[in-house]
Amino acid sequence: xxxxxxxxxxxxxxxxxxxxxxxxxxxxxxxxxxxxxxxxxxxxxxxxxxxxxxxxxxxxxxxxxxxxxxxxxxxxxxxxxxxxxxxxxxxxxxxxxxxxxxxxxxxxxxxxxxxxxxxxxxxxxxxxxxxxxxxxxxxxxxxxx
Amino acid sequence: xxxxxxxxxxxxxxxxxxxxxxxxxxxxxxxxxxxxxxxxxxxxxxxxxxxxxxxxxxxxxxxxxxxxxxxxxxxxxxxxxxxxxxxxxxxxxxxxxxxxxxxxxxxxxxxxxxxxxxxxxxxxxxxxxxxxxxxxxxxxxxxxx
DNA sequence: TAAAATTTAATTGTGCACAATTTATTTTAT
DNA sequence: ATAAAATAAATTGTGCACAATTAAATTTTA
Numbered sequence: 001x002x003x004x005x006x007x008x009x010x011x012x013x014x015x016x017x018x019x020x021x022x023x024x025x026x027x028x029x030x031x032x033x034x035x036x037x038x039x040x041x042x043x044x045x046x047x048x049x050x051x052x053x054x055x056x057x058x059x060x061x062x063x064x065x066x067x068x069x070x071x072x073x074x075x076x077x078x079x080x081x082x083x084x085x086x087x088x089x090x091x092x093x094x095x096x097x098x099x100x101x102x103x104x105x106x107x108x109x110x111x112x113x114x115x116x117x118x119x120x121x122x123x124x125x126x127x128x129x130x131x132x133x134x135x136x137x138x139x140x141x142x143x144x145x
Numbered sequence: 146x147x148x149x150x151x152x153x154x155x156x157x158x159x160x161x162x163x164x165x166x167x168x169x170x171x172x173x174x175x176x177x178x179x180x181x182x183x184x185x186x187x188x189x190x191x192x193x194x195x196x197x198x199x200x201x202x203x204x205x206x207x208x209x210x211x212x213x214x215x216x217x218x219x220x221x222x223x224x225x226x227x228x229x230x231x232x233x234x235x236x237x238x239x240x241x242x243x244x245x246x247x248x249x250x251x252x253x254x255x256x257x258x259x260x261x262x263x264x265x266x267x268x269x270x271x272x273x274x275x276x277x278x279x280x281x282x283x284x285x286x287x288x289x290x
Numbered sequence: 291t292a293a294a295a296t297t298t299a300a301t302t303g304t305g306c307a308c309a310a311t312t313t314a315t316t317t318t319a320t
Numbered sequence: 321a322t323a324a325a326a327t328a329a330a331t332t333g334t335g336c337a338c339a340a341t342t343a344a345a346t347t348t349t350a
Contacts, residue, residue, distance in 0.1 A: 003255075005255070005258040005259065006190060006194075006251070006255070006257075006258065007190070007194060008191055010258075011187075011190070011258070012275065013172070014187060014190075015280065016164055016165050017168075017183075017187075018207075018208050018283055019161060019165075019282050019283055019286075020161050021337075022283060022286040023158050023161060023162075023282075023286070024162070024337095025286075025338090027158070037305065038162070038306095039306065040305095042156075042159060042162075045151060045152070045153045045159075046153055048148075049151075049152060049153065054328085055329060056327090056328065056329085061153065062163075063163050063166065063167070064307075065308065065309090065329095066328075066329050066330065066331095067307070067309075067329095067330080067331080068306065068308070069329085070329065070330050071305085071331090072305080075305080090315075090316070090328085091314075091315055091328095092314070092327065092328040092329070093315095093327095093328060093329080094329065094330095106151070110148075110150070110151070112151075113150040113155075116158065117157075119286070120285065121285055122278070122282065126278050126281070129274050129278065130157065130275070130279075131160065133267070133271050133274065133278075134160040134164050134275075135160065136267075137164050137167075137168075137265055138164055138167060140264075140265065140266055141164075141167040141168070141171065141265070142167065166307075169307095182336075184335085184337090185335095199298085200298075200299065200300095201299085209336095209337075210337085210338065210339090211298075211299050211300065212300085212302090212338055212340090213336065213338070215300050215301080216300090216301090216335085217336070219300095220335080235297095235298085235345075235346070236298095236345055236346085237297065237298040237299070237344070237346070238298060239298080239299065
């Protein structure tokens with residue numbers, strides 16, 4: 001009896017795993033000029049929208065915990081991209097905000113989304129269906145956890 | 146002027162990045178019983194198909210380099226899942242094969258693919274389109290590199 | 291055939307990612 | 321008011337992931 005279920009080529013999740021890493025490599029090239037990693041770029045995306053957020057809020061938006069965020073934010077602070085300060089109302093929470101340098105990086109980043117989509121060269125139909133499918137996967141999984 | 150391109154919610158790649166990690170978490174639960182990580186499970190999938198492969202071949206199949214594979218394979222050897230030996234014909238190459246324990250793990254793994262798909266609860270149509278889109282993304286990216 | 295180039299793994303160093311624990315603070319329940 | 325519970329972030333420890341370098345073996349080429 002064949003064992004197709006356990007064949008690598010039939011693993012849909014292996015494709016997601018591989019695609020994620022290949023796409024991150026594409027980002028790496030584009031982000032080199034900004035001198036940030038892809039996860040750091042995600043933090044910047046949030047801050048370009050929100051001005052300031054707590055570590056907890058960042059974690060909720062990016063699905064990352066403090067074990068990942070704390071050292072990463074420390075590195076970003078070291079690179080002068082963000083400021084970190086304790087909230088005055090609640091000394092437990094840490095508020096993250098952009099420095100001038102982090103703020104200014106937004107201009108350089110404007111071209112990144114379109115350049116990346118160009119590299120992927122998906123047509124509109126594929127893009128839409130991929131978007132929908134991933135969203136529904138994420139919704140389903142997150143409900144279970 | 147709005148800046149929709151840089152909004153987090155519009156980042157298709159963020160969804161792939163998030164989905165990859167959420168799916169890996171689902172695997173983590175299923176793989177706990179086998180006492181292997183997801184990347185180690187991928188190595189096992191290859192070996193259950195092939196009996197023995199070189200580190201280079203593994204890297205080509207999984208899109209991983211020796212910097213990732215060498216220490217991981219050493220851990221798997223330490224857990225008695227695989228054997229590593231230098232090829233006699235070409236002393237540069239290292240041949241990876243399953244131990245009895247690694248071989249036997251295949252039985253326990255039989256249920257994993259179906260359990261995982263159940264967790265994702267995608268319908269056939271979604272699964273097919275996701276599969277196609279990811280394959281074409283992977284093809285396109287890999288041609289560029 | 292000996293030197294140069296190539297190939298294969300391993301190593302080194304950096305940066306996530308996450309489970310589990312710890313520390314400090316705030317909230318709640320007595 | 322205070323002890324217990326809950327919350328937020330940091331820390332610790334393990335395991336990828338990858339760029340860059342190194343070391344050893346093989347192949348190519350002059």
